Structures are given as structure tokens and as C-alpha cells.
Amino acid sequence: NAGVTQTPKFRILKIGQSMTLQCTQDMNHNYMYWYRQDPGMGLKLIYYSVGAGITDKGEVPNGYNVSRSTTEDFPLRLELAAPSQTSVYFCASSPRTGALGYTFGSGTRLTVV
Amino acid sequence: GQQLNQSPQSMFIQEGEDVSMNCTSSSIFNTWLWYKQEPGEGPVLLIALYKAGELTSNGRLTAQFGITRKDSFLNISASIPSDVGIYFCAGMNYGGSQGNLIFGKGTKLSVKP
Numbered sequence: 001n002a003g004v005t006q007t008p009k010f011r012i013l014k015i016g017q018s019m020t021l022q023c024t025q026d027m028n029h030n031y032m033y034w035y036r037q038d039p040g041m042g043l044k045l046i047y048y049s050v051g052a053g054i055t056d057k058g059e060v061p062n063g064y065n066v067s068r069s070t071t072e073d074f075p076l077r078l079e080l081a082a083p084s085q086t087s088v089y090f091c092a093s094s095p096r097t098g099a100l101g102y103t104f105g106s107g108t109r110l111t112v113v
Numbered sequence: 114g115q116q117l118n119q120s121p122q123s124m125f126i127q128e129g130e131d132v133s134m135n136c137t138s139s140s141i142f143n144t145w146l147w148y149k150q151e152p153g154e155g156p157v158l159l160i161a162l163y164k165a166g167e168l169t170s171n172g173r174l175t176a177q178f179g180i181t182r183k184d185s186f187l188n189i190s191a192s193i194p195s196d197v198g199i200y201f202c203a204g205m206n207y208g209g210s211q212g213n214l215i216f217g218k219g220t221k222l223s224v225k226p
Contacts, residue, residue, distance in 0.1 A: 042218040104155030
């Protein structure tokens, strides 16, 4: 199984541009998450979803949007990129019982210049 | 919000040495997780702890869930070069919102052959 797949792996955006970070999982997990990781700061939750059609804000949602039209896909949208959004973005998923731990993708490194 | 204090921030050790790192919180958790992140990859779950006082091993790794439910430690015995990476603790209170996996800032481990 592929697990959690993120694309692209790297991207450079200009200030004000928009883009969508793709995330798909093939484990039939109900729960999916988007985190950003800044150097020395651990992982901060941006948005999460407990199932298709349901999304909710995490700790740092400003400047981002998500949608969850299927169980498999959970794209993250940046509408007006800003330098503060330069980071590494990780998508993760977990089964209905979240205590089993999350499975993470390999990340998207985004630079906004 | 809830915060985890993870220490040390970084460690430089000789191959064969034992390693110890810990995580403390101002509030209680009912699950503690330890993840390892290698360069260019997402975090991978190492050990999950579900009960206060629980001591769990995974090969050379041993982790404990503190009695107060506010702390956890991870030990690595007889370190080898492939132990290099960033180790994250994470606390969770499952049963409520699934957006509440809180991460520490990580311990960066370097192993000298």
C-alpha cells in the first residue's frame, strides 16, 4: 500500500500566488490532517477532517482552506501566498480510533518569495 | 493551549551510547506517542502508550507513560548511526475532537560512528 501520498514534494511560489497541495490516502482512514513544520517548532495543526464533507480548523488555519469531498483526498489550498507560509507541510491520516497513531506523508516543502 | 516541553533540544553522542529524552506537559494526556522523523520524510510512529505507568519496548527503544500523566520519556540503548533523526513526543486526549494531537518541538539526535 502507498499509505499517504503528497504532491508536489517541492514548490516555489511568488507572493500573492495560489496553489493546492494534494494529499491522498489508500488506507480507508476516516480522519485526515494537515500540519506545518517550521524549524525547531514541531508540528502545528492547520486543518483536520473526521470524514468526507466535514472539516474543522486547527491551531493555525489563517491563510488556508481545505475540502474533503472523498474519503481518500484532502487537498490544502493557499489562496494568497505570503512569506510566512514558507514551511514544510505534512498530511496525515488515522483510523476512526485516533489513538492508534497517525500515518504521515513525506511532506511538501514550500517556499514563498 | 496545551504545550509540550521536550528536552533536550539536541544531542550529539557516540555510537554505542544510551540516549534518554523526555517530554513534560502542564496538563494531562491519556495517550503519549513517540515519533521519529528522518531527513526529507514525515514522522513515523515508534511507540504508543495508553496507560499511566505503562512501560513499553520496541527493540532498543523503551518509553514510559508517567504516573502523573503529564510526562513521558524515551530511551534508546546502544545507539547506532541509523538512529539519527528528530524524535517527537506527542500527547493526545482521544474520545473528543480528533484535532488534538499536540507535538513537542523535537529532539535532534546525532550519532558519531
